[in-house]
Amino acid sequence: MDFFAQQARVRRSSRQLVVLFTLAVLAIVAAIDFVVWVAFGQHPNAYGELAGSNLPLLLVTSLGVLLGIGGASLYRIASLSGGGRSVAEGVGAVPVAANTSDPALRRLRNVIEEVAIASGVAVPDIYVMEDEPGINAFAAGYSVADAAVCVTRGCLDALSRDELQGVVAHEFSHVLNGDMRLNIRLMGLLFGILVLTIVGRQIAEGGAWSSRRRGGQLVLLGIALIVVGYIGYFFARLIQAAVSRSRESLADASAVQFTRQTAGIAGALKKIALAEAGSSLRAANRHEVAHMLFGEAGSFNALFATHPPLMERIRVLEPGFTEASLARFAAQAAAGDGDEASVPPPLHPAAATGFAGAAGAPLGVPPAIPAAGLASAPATVASATASASVPPALPGIAAGVPADLRAAVQQPTSALVLVLALACSSANELAPAERRAIANAFGDDAAVAVARQLAAIGQLDPGSRLPLVSLAFPALRQLSDGQRQTLLDALDALVLADGRVDLAEYCLTRLVRVQLQEAADPRHAPVDGKKKLVACRASLVLVCAIVAIYGQNGDEVAAKRAWLLAMQQAFPGEAVPWVVPPRAWAKPFEAALDDLDGLSPPAKELAVRALVAAVQADGEVSLVEAELLRVICASLHCPVPLG
Incomplete structure (x- = not known):
């Protein structure tokens, strides 16, 4: 599709x-x-x-x-x-x-x-x-x-x-x-x-x-x-x-x-x-x-x-x-x-976030798009915007979440505690700043409950964090408008509690924010924008640079190579200068995502193609890249690109 x-x-x-x-x-x-x-x-x-x-x-x-x-x-x-x-x-x-x-x-x-x-x-x-x-x-x-x-x-x-x-x-x-x-x-x-x-x-x-x-x-x-x-x-x-x-x-x-x-x-x-x-x-x-x-x-x-x-x-x-x-x-x-009652084993972390190869294919490389051919075969990249998944992998997505955590996402209060625990920087204990942020928002009892949940979070596969947030959303949707806003404010405080913005914490917080804010007023959810890609060039350049830097573990040479593939997809034949993302990248990144969400559908398709090119530049899709792409697509109101 x-x-x-x-x-x-x-x-x-x-x-x-x-x-x-x-x-x-x-x-x-x-x-x-x-x-x-x-x-x-x-x-x-x-x-x-x-x-x-x-x-x-x-x-x-x-x-x-x-x-x-x-x-x-x-x-x-x-x-x-x-x-x-x-x-x-x-x-x-x-x-x-x-x-x-x-x-x-x-x-x-x-x-x-x-x-x-x-x-x-x-x-x-x-x-x-x-x-x-x-x-x-x-x-x-x-x-x-x-x-x-x-x-x-x-x-x-x-x-x-x-x-x-x-x-x-x-x-x-x-x-x-x-x-x-x-x-x-x-x-x-x-x-x-x-x-x-x-x-x-x-x-x-x-x-x-x-x-x-x-x-x-x-x-x-x-x-x-x-x-x-x-x-x-x-x-x-x-x-x-x-x-x-x-x-x-x-x-x-x-x-x-x-x-x-x-x-x-x-x-x-x-x-x-x-x-x-x-x-x-x-x-x-x-x-x-x-x-x-x-x-x-x-x-x-x-x-x-x-x-x-x-x-x-x-x-x-x-x-x-x-x-x-x-x-x-x-x-x-x-x-x-007969019915397919058996449940396959849990997915590899990258697959749990939406990327799974076909049988025998390297995990993380969607079979519809050969990584090596991305730059020369733009027509095939369109299939990366498909919301598809390999059928045997689907049950494994949910199976990767432990039963006790699945139970925790079923009620609004326990789901709220779980999401707060996921946003904490350590799986061992609450930092003093984190404890204060939670207590200020929901009281001391909530801080104690979050601390108790950390042990279970520590045993969770990293690739199951964002899927767990998706499972929690029906319960979070039952919170009052005031409780939702308090949760979002508390998550922001937790992300900044250690003085730096961790990528995993940011992805989780951004995903929750996008989903809860839209749930508050679904009738006015964003619809098709009208902007052309050239009008959002600076935003796409920055987003692709951040994806490339994190996807290549800070290797600037490899990141530039991945970023260049993205620019060839978005602006073929143009010489686009490389932009070094600022150290305090979170706010500019959010502003860029909001800008890109106003793109017209054809322009948004080109933007997603560019992001896929950057993610697949080295032939693999890491957990970091998969989570970033999931959050970006949620912000742009389009499905996760799966091969």
Whole structure:
């Protein structure tokens, strides 16, 4: 999956959607204007003049319809201000507890956590629709920070681990590609148009009790609103379905690159085709989320189908697949094909941060991009922006975190203590300055709790530190706004407690800050910027220099070589002077990241290519480089580049 190409497609879809919905709304306004003119404009006013000769009536009508549709749409969107959680609970889904004892729910949590960590995003809220036997799922929210992934009980009961992973990967592609924000807006627009029918019904019922002539006019207007509203809703649904079908095809392809296999998602689609309930939902408002789902929510006419036909989706994944192939698959499933219950050993530290080579490949070198060919093959570098991971590695990401620490991230208070402990400079004991910083923020008891946690942190593989932060995010998200800000202030104090900025401490603090600040106001999360790369040249030069210096362990000659590869990617043919990063690099680095986050998607893609070139200059991806790249990508709101 080329993340930035996907983003470009979503933007085109969004623009097309705006144009088509605008045309639909204008057509609705024109139709209602005509009805009002017929009903009221042909009757003389107090001066014996025809109202139809005056534009004010039609202008007021047009403005009223536009305000009505717009107001209803904004109301519906505002009602979903809770993001993914609001959408999930709106269809009757219930949250999956972090300490659930249900094996199926435990497996679901593991799979979602693994994919989230591998793609470099915060773990989303997890929901299940317990009363839905159909095989289905969806992702919802305004941004990654308030995302929710929801699956049906049928999905849990029917699918193997590989198949569940394929479905989850499909939903994560929607999370990463910005589809969720568009989906919520779609829900609002459709509701705004549908409200016309409700208003029309009320006007018609009121007109039936009015005087004969006036009542007849109101009844006519009410009926017209109902008819026009349903016609508008009809065409809006057609637009929604067409946009959704194209995005679902892309999400299927993305899921394959997430998991590096077609069998998982193809198997899930086959089981939908075989299941009695298919992918249908029972929820009364299932049509409202139909465009978000993994499969069709019910039996729709082809025009209203939000997904391509099942067999067509399967054939894209497995060319030559036929009805006979489906019958053979059914026989194999009935015989019991086994589930992948075993968990692989923990990952190498670099792999735990998102980089894992293919079987037999040097660890840390994504197989899609030969390190030696980076400078001469820029087209291949685009694949580095894919949010993918080798499937056997995914379970190992979570398996690398000890059970006691996994338990600690399940509750807000213990998760807060854990994150504070991770930010401390020593695994042996709290330094006096660190103890004061924690006590000033959360009290002496918190300082004692952090000190107790240090021993467990000391046994933690360094490569599991940032994945552990991602696992803690759902609990941290439950903190109040005041507690979140206090935590961020305490982390800043801990980083500076020893008088220097350690890279590992900085990466952890920056990652927490990006995730928590966005979670505080997900509706205003950063969207596509407009800056060109040349406008942010100084920022990219500095960021690449810092990555190169740390990636090459301070070897300035090797760092310059890595940095030069990055500059060749970003500014081919230009002579860019080398910049020595300042000793106090943290604040300039943060300012540079904020500047780069304002890049347009094509420019941001070039920036990520440049960073990948610097990281892979020596043919290896160290833990330092992997963590830096993870934090940079989180700051730039794009997925971790995985081969």
